[in-house]
Amino acid sequence: MEDDVYFYALAMSDGRIRGVTTGPYLYVRCDETVNDVTHYVNVATGEIQLKQSLEFELSTDGLTATLSGLPVGLTAEANGVETNTDDEPLVIAFDIPGTYSVRLSGLVEYMDHQVEVTVVDS
Template sequence: MSRYADYQDSGEIFCIVEGEPGAIDTAGLIEVGEGVSDETHYIDMSQSIFFARRRHAFDTSYSVNDLAVMFSDLPLGTLVRVQGNELVAEDGVAEIEFDVPGTYSIELTHFQYMDKILEVTVE
């Protein structure tokens, strides 16, 4: 049995399909190995032959200034979630301002990176 990744134009995998060639329509799919999943991989489309690549770990820094958290060096298009709100880091930078001091969970997601949840305290 073969495994195939169905993916979006960005390279984000949205499902893995298993089946025998000829039994399923493999047009637009890429054959992938046993360990590939939508949670741990994406399709690298930077070369002429597309292939599954393991997601990277986020390597970003942030600073806290009073009630604000500033992220720098985020991959372009990173989705930043906090308290049900979302913003997209279009330029690699994201600033979040809070109204009340406390500890907040901030989630960073990007299809080429493993999701990361940070606990950040603002005062």
């Protein structure tokens, strides 16, 4: 997907334009509390908003972990394998018992999340 090109006037506080620039980024005025980890821009409204925490249920059964209630389109990475979530629960099967890290990321409106999953031989 190609980014759009936006045009911006660079202006002084008295209103004088000092130049014009272009780029693929939207510039949205914000205060010092905004950062890229905790906030995102809702492009439909042009407003900066807080990212939401991921809320989901985790269950294990033997060597299988199931994460239910995840939003569609999230990237899940476990044990070097990536997949994208859909409207079904995410089921991850591991080969050997142990504690594994599952990283959930990729949707701008949600905080990235890492969860530890312990699976056992049943």
